[in-house]
Amino acid sequence: MVARERYDVVIIGGGVSGLFLSRLIAEKGYSVAVVEMKPMNKIGEKICGDAVSRKYFAKLGLKEPMGNEVENVVKKVRIYSPSEKAVLTVKGEGFELNRKTFGQRLLKEALESGAIVLDNSYLKKAIIRNDVVTEVTIHDGNRGKDVVLEGRVFVDASGVSGALRTKLPNHWWISEKINASETAVAYREIRVLSKDIEDYDALRIYLSQKITPGGYWWFFPKGPRKVNIGLGVQGGRGLNPIRIFYEYIVPRKVLKESKIVSYGSGVVPTRKPLKTLAFSNVLVIGDAAFTANPIHGGGIGPSLTSAWAAFKAIVNALELGMVSTETLWIVNKLYIEAYGAKQGSLDFLRIFLQHLSDNDLNYLIEKKVISDDEFLEISTTGDLRLSLVEKMLKAIKFIRRTSLLFKLRILADYMKKAKQHYMAYPNSPEGLPKWESKLLKLYRGFESKLSIT
Numbered sequence: 001m002v003a004r005e006r007y008d009v010v011i012i013g014g015g016v017s018g019l020f021l022s023r024l025i026a027e028k029g030y031s032v033a034v035v036e037m038k039p040m041n042k043i044g045e046k047i048c049g050d051a052v053s054r055k056y057f058a059k060l061g062l063k064e065p066m067g068n069e070v071e072n073v074v075k076k077v078r079i080y081s082p083s084e085k086a087v088l089t090v091k092g093e094g095f096e097l098n099r100k101t102f103g104q105r106l107l108k109e110a111l112e113s114g115a116i117v118l119d120n121s122y123l124k125k126a127i128i129r130n131d132v133v134t135e136v137t138i139h140d141g142n143r144g145k146d147v148v149l150e151g152r153v154f155v156d157a158s159g160v161s162g163a164l165r166t167k168l169p170n171h172w173w174i175s176e177k178i179n180a181s182e183t184a185v186a187y188r189e190i191r192v193l194s195k196d197i198e199d200y201d202a203l204r205i206y207l208s209q210k211i212t213p214g215g216y217w218w219f220f221p222k223g224p225r226k227v228n229i230g231l232g233v234q235g236g237r238g239l240n241p242i243r244i245f246y247e248y249i250v251p252r253k254v255l256k257e258s259k260i261v262s263y264g265s266g267v268v269p270t271r272k273p274l275k276t277l278a279f280s281n282v283l284v285i286g287d288a289a290f291t292a293n294p295i296h297g298g299g300i301g302p303s304l305t306s307a308w309a310a311f312k313a314i315v316n317a318l319e320l321g322m323v324s325t326e327t328l329w330i331v332n333k334l335y336i337e338a339y340g341a342k343q344g345s346l347d348f349l350r351i352f353l354q355h356l357s358d359n360d361l362n363y364l365i366e367k368k369v370i371s372d373d374e375f376l377e378i379s380t381t382g383d384l385r386l387s388l389v390e391k392m393l394k395a396i397k398f399i400r401r402t403s404l405l406f407k408l409r410i411l412a413d414y415m416k417k418a419k420q421h422y423m424a425y426p427n428s429p430e431g432l433p434k435w436e437s438k439l440l441k442l443y444r445g446f447e448s449k450l451s452i453t
């Protein structure tokens with residue numbers, strides 16, 4: 001006989017988003033189970049750059065990382081031009097996390113609030129009756145057998161693999177496939193260096209189409225001598241990040257006589273959010289819903305934000321006693337207002353940057369066409385204001401770069417349109433097809449104006 005259990009909410013994946021959501025739901029007195037592949041003592045381990053901005057925590061009512069969850073307190077980010085002759089400095093506080101300890105804290109908080117965590121377990125299949133997921137079968141490694149979990153709401157928080165949503169019918173809007181070109185394939189190492197790092201409160205990002213096509217490489221200090229160093233390149237180009245890392249990054253002087261503490265590869269979605277985070281009685285959050293930042297792949301804060309939005313929607317539906325696309329729909333507005341509109345706008349910037357040459361990137365950073373403050377504004381709001389570009393377009397001495405400046409103006413225009421379009425997200429599901437077709441039209445218009453194929 002297959003064992004059966006019943007919960008109000010079943011969450012697939014015990015990463016940051018799944019654990020945070022499970023805690024919020026359990027605190028409201030609902031029964032919730034998290035299905036996680038890893039054993040308890042490995043929960044939290046994840047190949048990551050480990051950087052997170054401070055601003056998310058107060059907003060989400062989540063205790064800031066502290067003690068041994070924090071390896072380094074960050075004060076700024078430096079973005080280097082491909083020539084490395086110029087740098088943009090973006091001020092902002094954040095943390096270099098000990099990812100595992102941070103995950104273990106989220107786990108502890110989930111367990112203490114009453115969530116059940118089924119570790120060593122993975123999703124096998126989902127059963128759908130009358131267009132509703134009624135149960136999932138998991139293999140529970142601890143019990144050595146399959147277990148059926150019935151639920152009122154199911155959540156896919158399984159990361160980029162989208163373990164649950166990819167098992168759902170194609171006509172369910174949340175089963176949308178991701179293109180490889182909308183991902184970054186990455187490799188990173190944690191190393192102890194032989195010399196102290198100068199200004200180790202600064203994260204460094206190096207742009208270079210030559211070394212990291214469609215991506216960047218990073219140097220994130222974890223302390224005076226410890227660093228998280230890695231790179232991501234655009235997916236779908238057949239590039240091997242490990243080979244690139246050993247060819248271009250490892251020979252750098254700073255890594256001479258350094259020792260590897262940890263290494264590994266991963267994939268991160270870098271695109272617009274999934275068109276809806278809810279369908280029927282299923283929600284999708286975190287990397288499974290492509291919530292990471294399209295420009296730099298930072299996904300911890302956005303995935304926690306989507307978990308918070310899902311929590312509000314689930315409680316709304318359970319309190320109404322009716323779980324449906326309609327009653328869960330509020331998740332979209334909440335996520336879009338908190339982060340998704342900015343993400344949608346930044347996706348246009350991502351496409352723009354991925355088509356720029358190293359010469360153009362050098363020019364933009366060296367000539368301060370976009371200033372440090374403007375860069376900070378884009379990264380916090382998704383708005384691109386181009387006061388200097390307008391001035392430059394009028395100034396004859398910069399005439400050689402007018403085509404780039406005109407393209408920047410097109411970019412600013414489309415980023416604004418995209419943000420406005422997200423803010424006009426439909427209040428109910430019927431409006432989604434029309435809204436989506438208008439969004440896709442914006443992309444086509446943008447790509448044709450910039451002659452991107």
Ligand SMILES: Cc1cc2nc3c(=O)[nH]c(=O)nc-3n(C[C@H](O)[C@H](O)[C@H](O)COP(=O)(O)OP(=O)(O)OC[C@H]3O[C@@H](n4cnc5c(N)ncnc54)[C@H](O)[C@@H]3O)c2cc1C
Pocket residue numbers: 012013014015016017018035036037038044046047048049050051052121122123157158159160161163186187188230265266267268285286287288292297298299300301303
């Ligand atoms: C190389 C790299 C560097 C990054 N650097 C940063 C950074 O510096 N800052 C930042 O903010 N973000 C960074 N990110 C992104 C960030 O790690 C993710 O956005 C974030 O972890 C997403 O959280 P999540 O909860 O959605 O998914 P995950 O953290 O991926 O968690 C998903 C969980 O689901 C489990 N799971 C998967 N499939 C199943 C299944 N079938 N059954 C049961 N369990 C399953 C997994 O074991 C995992 O624990 C980076 C990502 C990569 C790959």
